Amino acid sequence: MPDDLNWAIGGEAGDGIDSTGKIFAQALSRAGRHVFTSKDFASRIRGGYTAYKIRSATDRVESVVDRLDILVALTERTIDENLDELHDDSVIIYDGERTEMEDIEIPGDMTGLSVPLQRLAEEAGGAIMQNIVALGAACEVTNFPIENLDSALEKKFGAKGESIVDNNKEAARKGQEFVADEFDHEFDYDLDTTDNDYVLLNGDQAIGMGAIAAGCRFYAGYPITPATDVMEYLTGRIEQFGGEVVQAEDELSAINMALGAARAGARSMTATSGPGIDLMTETFGLVATSETPLVIADVMRSGPSTGMPTKQEQGDLNMTLYGGHGEIPRFVVAPTNVAECFQKTVEAFNLAEKYQTPVFLLADLSMAVTEQTFEPETFDMDAVEIDRGKIVDDDEVEAWTDERDRFQPHFSTADGISPRALPGTENAAHMSTGLEHNALGRRTEDTDVRIEQVDKRNRKVQTAQEEEDWSPREYGNPDSNNLVISWGSNEGAMREALDYLEEDDIDVRFLSVPYIFPRPDLSDDIESADEVIVVECNANGQFADVLEHDALTRVKRVNKYNGVRFKADELAEEIKQKLQSEEVKA
Amino acid sequence: MSSEVRFTDFKSDKQPTWCPGCGDFGTMNGMMKALANTGNDPDNTFVVAGIGCSGKIGTYMHSYALHGVHGRALPVGTGVKLANPDLEVMVAGGDGDGYSIGAGHFIHAVRRNVDMTYVVMDNRIYGLTKGQASPTSREDFETSTTPEGPKQPPVNPLALALSAGGSFIAQSFSTDAQRHTEIVQKAIEHDGFGFVNVFSPCVTFNDVDTYDYFRDSIVDLDETDHDPTDRESAKEKILDADKEYQGVLYQDEESVPYSDLHGLDSNMADIPDGAPEGAMDLVREFY
Ligand SMILES: Cc1ncc(C[n+]2csc(CCOP(=O)(O)OP(=O)(O)O)c2C)c(N)n1
Ligand code: SF4
Numbered sequence: 001m002p003d004d005l006n007w008a009i010g011g012e013a014g015d016g017i018d019s020t021g022k023i024f025a026q027a028l029s030r031a032g033r034h035v036f037t038s039k040d041f042a043s044r045i046r047g048g049y050t051a052y053k054i055r056s057a058t059d060r061v062e063s064v065v066d067r068l069d070i071l072v073a074l075t076e077r078t079i080d081e082n083l084d085e086l087h088d089d090s091v092i093i094y095d096g097e098r099t100e101m102e103d104i105e106i107p108g109d110m111t112g113l114s115v116p117l118q119r120l121a122e123e124a125g126g127a128i129m130q131n132i133v134a135l136g137a138a139c140e141v142t143n144f145p146i147e148n149l150d151s152a153l154e155k156k157f158g159a160k161g162e163s164i165v166d167n168n169k170e171a172a173r174k175g176q177e178f179v180a181d182e183f184d185h186e187f188d189y190d191l192d193t194t195d196n197d198y199v200l201l202n203g204d205q206a207i208g209m210g211a212i213a214a215g216c217r218f219y220a221g222y223p224i225t226p227a228t229d230v231m232e233y234l235t236g237r238i239e240q241f242g243g244e245v246v247q248a249e250d251e252l253s254a255i256n257m258a259l260g261a262a263r264a265g266a267r268s269m270t271a272t273s274g275p276g277i278d279l280m281t282e283t284f285g286l287v288a289t290s291e292t293p294l295v296i297a298d299v300m301r302s303g304p305s306t307g308m309p310t311k312q313e314q315g316d317l318n319m320t321l322y323g324g325h326g327e328i329p330r331f332v333v334a335p336t337n338v339a340e341c342f343q344k345t346v347e348a349f350n351l352a353e354k355y356q357t358p359v360f361l362l363a364d365l366s367m368a369v370t371e372q373t374f375e376p377e378t379f380d381m382d383a384v385e386i387d388r389g390k391i392v393d394d395d396e397v398e399a400w401t402d403e404r405d406r407f408q409p410h411f412s413t414a415d416g417i418s419p420r421a422l423p424g425t426e427n428a429a430h431m432s433t434g435l436e437h438n439a440l441g442r443r444t445e446d447t448d449v450r451i452e453q454v455d456k457r458n459r460k461v462q463t464a465q466e467e468e469d470w471s472p473r474e475y476g477n478p479d480s481n482n483l484v485i486s487w488g489s490n491e492g493a494m495r496e497a498l499d500y501l502e503e504d505d506i507d508v509r510f511l512s513v514p515y516i517f518p519r520p521d522l523s524d525d526i527e528s529a530d531e532v533i534v535v536e537c538n539a540n541g542q543f544a545d546v547l548e549h550d551a552l553t554r555v556k557r558v559n560k561y562n563g564v565r566f567k568a569d570e571l572a573e574e575i576k577q578k579l580q581s582e583e584v585k586a
Numbered sequence: 587m588s589s590e591v592r593f594t595d596f597k598s599d600k601q602p603t604w605c606p607g608c609g610d611f612g613t614m615n616g617m618m619k620a621l622a623n624t625g626n627d628p629d630n631t632f633v634v635a636g637i638g639c640s641g642k643i644g645t646y647m648h649s650y651a652l653h654g655v656h657g658r659a660l661p662v663g664t665g666v667k668l669a670n671p672d673l674e675v676m677v678a679g680g681d682g683d684g685y686s687i688g689a690g691h692f693i694h695a696v697r698r699n700v701d702m703t704y705v706v707m708d709n710r711i712y713g714l715t716k717g718q719a720s721p722t723s724r725e726d727f728e729t730s731t732t733p734e735g736p737k738q739p740p741v742n743p744l745a746l747a748l749s750a751g752g753s754f755i756a757q758s759f760s761t762d763a764q765r766h767t768e769i770v771q772k773a774i775e776h777d778g779f780g781f782v783n784v785f786s787p788c789v790t791f792n793d794v795d796t797y798d799y800f801r802d803s804i805v806d807l808d809e810t811d812h813d814p815t816d817r818e819s820a821k822e823k824i825l826d827a828d829k830e831y832q833g834v835l836y837q838d839e840e841s842v843p844y845s846d847l848h849g850l851d852s853n854m855a856d857i858p859d860g861a862p863e864g865a866m867d868l869v870r871e872f873y
Binding site: 030197198199200201205209212213214215217218220237239240241242243244246248249250252253254256257258259260261262263264265266267268282283286290376379381382384385386404406422423424425426427428429430431432433434435442443 | 599600628629630631632633634644645648649650651652653654655658660661662663664665666667668669670672673690691693694848849850852853854855857858859860861862864865866868869870872873
């Protein structure tokens with residue numbers, strides 16, 4: 001049986017849950033297994049329930065499911081918190097020697113393995129390694145070669161010295177041996193290993209990596225969950241490539257610094273989440289009217305206001321699509337998985353410079369904090385192409401000057417894209433402003449010039465609409481009359497849901513859309529289907545709204561807004577019910 | 587090119603729409619002269635301005651420039667300078683722009699000590715929005731929004747700068763062309779954040795802080811025994827609420843600008859055609 005493993009470790013925040021989970025995830029990935037992680041975490045530093053979950057298989061895994069096979073419970077509450085996902089064959093590893101765990105009740109037919117985690121850890125050199133003992137125990141239960149754990153421990157603790165590594169290896173062995181000696185072997189797990197060398201990373205890290213690959217040299221930000229990882233990733237790395245990360249005093253400053261760097265010619269970005277994107281809104285219009293290339297990442301979390309900072313939501317779509325006063329030409333790109341966070345970041349920089357516009361990179365918490373395995377080639381640095389757009393050098397300036405030899409940074413061209421002279425270019429000194437301006441960049445209230453400039457800026461979007469490929473990705477049965485559409489991180493769960501639906505003889509055509517604006521025209525697809533369902537993690541269906549508007553039709557919606565991402569099996573069930581339901585509510 | 591640069595090269599062909607007699611004319615002229623005197627030219631100069639009458643300066647000068655949103659000019663200047671250290675960056679704005687909506691940025695720009703020059707055209711009033719109280723307005727100054735005066739003490743921008751760790755703090759009077767130019771020039775030459783608060787009277791809405799008032803009350807530090815490298819002496823002068831000083835109040839000659847501390851010396855606009863060399867190591871890190 002199961003090669004598909006759902007494992008979790010849960011306890012109090014501060015118990016080292018995260019790093020323990022990461023070590024196991026790494027061990028699995030180093031053994032050539034695919035890994036998909038998720039986190040339950042509360043918005044506090046110590047205390048409060050927290051868990052790290054891993055799904056792992058030799059085939060690719062793209063989502064979480066409602067099933068937990070092995071649970072390392074450091075607290076009793078961990079079992080209660082996961083009751084819904086535990087099943088009769090689940091194994092719970094806990095430390096029955098600890099007084100607070102003595103009277104623990106293992107629910108239903110589940111198997112409880114009482115392993116003296118703390119005592120064995122002390123024997124190996126310190127109680128702090130109790131989680132590692134538990135990992136050793138998990139290796140035994142799953143028939144997973146413990147040597148793979150060794151290599152992850154080396155990576156994690158190598159810098160701290162050999163003896164720390166050895167103690168941890170020893171702790172793991174003790175856990176493994178205890179289970180082997182004390183319990184009859186009736187676990188039917190068999191975790192295969194392969195020769196594959198995967199890399200394991202999360203969406204925020206992939207965004208940071210994409211930024212460096214794309215030549216981004218300047219990042220200004222202000223810490224906020226769940227976007228902070230982007231900044232932490234870039235700090236210490238971007239410097240190696242001649243760049244700089246600045247922790248600004250607030251988001252207003254962050255986006256304006258990034259804008260300044262972009263005007264100086266650097267590829268520049270900022271990243272934030274809901275409350276921060278609100279503050280940045282003021283500057284969206286300035287970026288657009290001064291025609292400055294800028295990448296603004298919004299890693300969405302649950303709102304409004306401070307909302308649920310550590311929970312999933314896709315509630316900022318309208319904000320990035322419509323945020324800011326006046327009408328602001330912009331692009332909104334929404335990666336659908338961790339690897340795409342890398343690719344779409346590279347693309348965002350090219351779009352920004354090619355069209356001299358703000359580009360919003362709309363990611364979400366589930367993707368940002370999810371670690372996922374990939375073939376290293378997925379992050380193909382050789383394939384990275386840099387398109388800096390219409391930058392003019394000293395010799396080209398003259399072609400863009402007016403009769404008085406003044407450079408025209410906002411010259412109204414046929415495609416709407418104007419020449420761009422970086423500061424330092426000779427004879428091209430010019431100003432740019434958030435005020436409406438003429439081709440020279442100077443303020444105007446001339447009605448004709450106003451219209452010309454607004455049209456020019458909008459024309460850039462039209463040009464992009466025609467020149468770039470905004471297609472969605474398609475899965476499932478292309479001839480099905482049931483059409484499901486989603487955006488962002490729902491793609492993985494939905495792809496797997498297709499399998500569940502197929503088991504129930506329900507066939508579905510699934511379109512995953514990574515572009516919100518410009519977006520693919522799905523009107524024909526929507527019209528030709530009998531049933532159309534739009535899946536998103538928000539209450540009101542913001543993407544469903546725009547699709548209904550595009551196609552002038554009503555679609556059914558599957559929405560989730562409890563703060564947790566979609567799970568494949570749950571999603572399949574919801575879609576099944578929607579397909580059978582009569583009414584379509586707007 | 588710089589040897590031939592005259593200050594008028596920094597003038598745009600756009601006529602200022604400032605009220606005749608506005609202090610901003612003198613402030614701008616001094617800035618242009620200081621830029622030319624320090625060997626800059628329009629192609630290597632970047633002027634960032636905020637919003638207000640003062641903020642219009644970017645329009646009337648000729649250089650690379652960005653006229654941004656109200657209060658946010660300093661962050662923009664910071665980004666420009668860090669991305670391209672070869673540029674001479676000058677940030678300008680009003681007292682409302684800098685000490686009210688932009689007050690937070692001001693404190694942090696001071697302590698960040700990026701090598702640029704910040705000129706505040708302090709007219710102790712909101713000019714562009716037609717005469718409301720500003721953070722530097724006197725406690726009893728009657729305006730359209732404060733008919734009985736703001737009833738709160740004015741901010742002391744020099745004290746803010748000193749307490750935030752400012753490395754160059756100066757004040758000048760727009761109409762005293764020679765001293766004003768000289769002071770801005772020193773700010774440009776300073777290695778770090780050069781801050782100059784310029785008394786730049788608003789002839790239309792402020793009938794208290796007028797040319798006559800400043801002319802009568804200004805004390806030039808060059809005529810005192812003040813030593814700008816002496817922080818204690820600077821503190822005393824800055825906290826002296828009874829006098830208006832002109833000159834360099836404080837300069838830390840050991841100041842190390844942000845870029846030097848962080849080892850930033852290259853133009854970030856220069857990037858390769860594809861992913862940078864060594865980028866594959868970024869992937870390998872995740873094995
Ligand atoms: C966010 C925002 N709030 C308000 C305004 C309106 N506004 C324009 S200029 C200004 C004050 C200008 O005063 P100051 O900075 O002292 O410059 P001055 O006009 O006196 O030179 C205000 C409040 C604005 N443009 N943006
Ligand atoms: S209103 Fe005052 S600050 Fe504005 S231009 Fe006129 S005099 Fe100058």
